[in-house]
Amino acid sequence: MPNKTDAIYAGPLQNIIDFQFDERVVAVFPDMIQRSVPGYGMIISNIGILAAKYAQAGSHCYDLGCSLGAASLAMRQRITAPGCDIIAVDNSPAMIERARELLALDSEPTVPVTMICADLQDVAIENASVVVLNFTLQFIPLAQRLALVQRIFAGLRPGGILILSEKIAFSEPERQHFHEELHHDFKRANGYSDLEISQKRSALEKVMIPETLACHQKRLQAAGFSSSELWFQCFNFASLVAMK
Numbered sequence: 001m002p003n004k005t006d007a008i009y010a011g012p013l014q015n016i017i018d019f020q021f022d023e024r025v026v027a028v029f030p031d032m033i034q035r036s037v038p039g040y041g042m043i044i045s046n047i048g049i050l051a052a053k054y055a056q057a058g059s060h061c062y063d064l065g066c067s068l069g070a071a072s073l074a075m076r077q078r079i080t081a082p083g084c085d086i087i088a089v090d091n092s093p094a095m096i097e098r099a100r101e102l103l104a105l106d107s108e109p110t111v112p113v114t115m116i117c118a119d120l121q122d123v124a125i126e127n128a129s130v131v132v133l134n135f136t137l138q139f140i141p142l143a144q145r146l147a148l149v150q151r152i153f154a155g156l157r158p159g160g161i162l163i164l165s166e167k168i169a170f171s172e173p174e175r176q177h178f179h180e181e182l183h184h185d186f187k188r189a190n191g192y193s194d195l196e197i198s199q200k201r202s203a204l205e206k207v208m209i210p211e212t213l214a215c216h217q218k219r220l221q222a223a224g225f226s227s228s229e230l231w232f233q234c235f236n237f238a239s240l241v242a243m244k
Contacts, residue, residue: 006032009199019203021092035190038234048074056129058083065136069099085112088159106114149223169210180238
């Protein structure tokens with residue numbers, strides 16, 4: 001299935017339904033994510049570098065909310081610690097099916113990848129040295145986020161890391177407006193119309209709830225992580241590394 005240009009919201013829609021990772025999104029996802037998330041390619045590449053640094057021998061590396069497996073592939077291409085494997089989880093059957101096809105194209109796989117179609121909150125996290133939540137936590141209901149981060153912390157080995165990438169909000173209205181407008185300018189520069197930007201925003205507003213950087217750091221601390229480092233930010237998109 002060749003990747004297509006994202007035109008899901010290009011025409012006016014009478015009823016805008018909540019955003020879903022269905023077959024329509026899977027078909028255009030690589031184009032959608034590159035044109036919508038500033039620095040996405042850099043984040044993926046550096047997830048591989050971070051995983052290579054912190055993956056421990058004989059441990060699991062988790063990609064929770066893996067979508068098409070980009071982070072899993074980046075980790076697979078970089079990890080050299082013996083006896084490691086990658087467990088990639090997503091609740092979208094269409095995403096998992098396509099991710100399996102894409103990972104099969106990797107001609108020289110060195111790290112086993114197990115792909116699981118399931119709710120990531122139902123998957124045990126154990127003997128982990130690296131856990132990735134790459135633009136995933138923002139789709140988890142607010143009241144359930146701390147419990148998930150606590151489970152991840154409990155399943156990590158000492159010295160393990162959580163890589164957390166999120167769209168972030170700002171408590172000051174002026175800063176929120178500044179970053180929102182720059183993000184919209186970024187999308188316009190990548191060919192999205194004002195109609196597309198508006199309709200997708202409406203589709204996401206009930207299912208994706210961004211939080212401030214301070215909220216994320218406070219939650220990571222409450223879960224037990226000894227430190228968290230902001231290693232990437234572009235406009236209102238950021239990625240942190242939390243260490244156990």
